[in-house]
Amino acid sequence: MSLNADSADVAFTFKGGMLPMTVMELTSADPEHIRRQLAGKLSQSPAFFQHTPVVLSVEKLDEPHLALERICAVCRDHKLLPVAVRGGAEPVRQSAWALGLGWFAPVEEGRARALESVSRTPISTAEETAQAETTSSEIESHTAVTRLFRGTVRSGQQVSAADGDLVVIGAVNAGAEVLAAGSIHVYGALRGRALAGIHGNTHAGIYCRELEAELLSVAGNYKRLEDIDSQLLGCAVEVHFTEEQLEIKPLG
Template sequence: MPKSIRIQKTDFSLPVIQLVDYDISKISDELKQFMPISDKEFLSIPCVLSVEGEELEPTFFAQLLESLRQFGFLPVGIKTDNTSFIEQAKYAGLAVFNQKMNQLDLFDIALQNRKNQELEALQEAPETPKFLTHHRTICSGEQVYAEDCDLIVLGDVEQGAEVIADGNIYIGGSLLGKAYAGNSGLMNIDEISVRAYSFEPELVSIAGFYQLQEDIPQKYIGLSVKVSFEDQKLQYALE
């Protein structure tokens, strides 16, 4: 799948406005020198704010942003240790820059953390078997279920026994009981089949579509048969 974005790790430098005084009127007076002479020269200047960690009035940050924007500056982020400023910056949609690390390194760390999380998830996730193998005949009254996988029976399925699989069913001996393939309904029904070396089922089902023995064409009974679902009905083929 083509990517929707491309990340370019370029050190795109921005001017940093470091506050050394916290009087809004004085800050505004000094910002006026950057005002354009005419509207034709007006450009918004992206910048980063650097604020020391002292406690300030709750409204100071909002006033500061308004003053900066009024005089042509467009704050995009803030460098500070002040918890209150950090919360206000996030609320205003500004980035919070790390004081102790290069910002490009932060992107590498984020990618590595994502890879580590994905690797941990793969390691913790239990491996789902692709098939369940049953190594003996399934007797009358017994039921064998292969959850989320195929079922292979190395023996017979006697009359009165049931075999159920969320995937395919392969029977190396005689199928005399009932077979239910595609039980979960989550797998592609076109890929589900029931196969038996000797086909004489009481009932055969694929994803809920079933036929009793009396409805199955007699020419397939007792032979090696593959059952699949095509054209909205069960189809039989000799193997």
């Protein structure tokens, strides 16, 4: 097909994006053990188990051969939809692909590769200091960009700040979405979806005058409306990622 073909002939386009995803971190490889715990969770939060896509993290398991097909079946029996596996040995990766699932490298492996790459490049103390100062300056200028949006973010609308904080002087309606590399400040009611730290910044936060959000996310860690303490709804709050979970508390 010609690159200049009419847009009507284009069947799809690839776009980068960051979607909220629940990670199910397995500490047991026993499908029946998992089934029992899921049954208990289902009775506590039935709304959560409504076709929720999950990534199965097997990083804490020392099992080269998992009963992955049975574990996926258990999840589907409880309305969870496995879409990928994170971690595991080569047989686990092959099993994931055979089941039509994606596969992600373990988190620590990615970090180790980055550290190894740095350690292979010896630099002098003076160069290291200059490099650190340059990097610090670049980061500071990069994150200093703040986007100001005046008005209501309406249903179906998305407003984003790809390089810094987002400030909304108005409300965010249900069905709307606001995203930021840094923090999100809403000087009104937050009824839609708010995703802060979309590039992995765990120090980002969400601040709003009236909390009614459909979804809150900081660095990919999120809570749905049904998971939020009802006493905080309608209140001014701040949201941060603390001790491996989202903390929502009154603003003041």
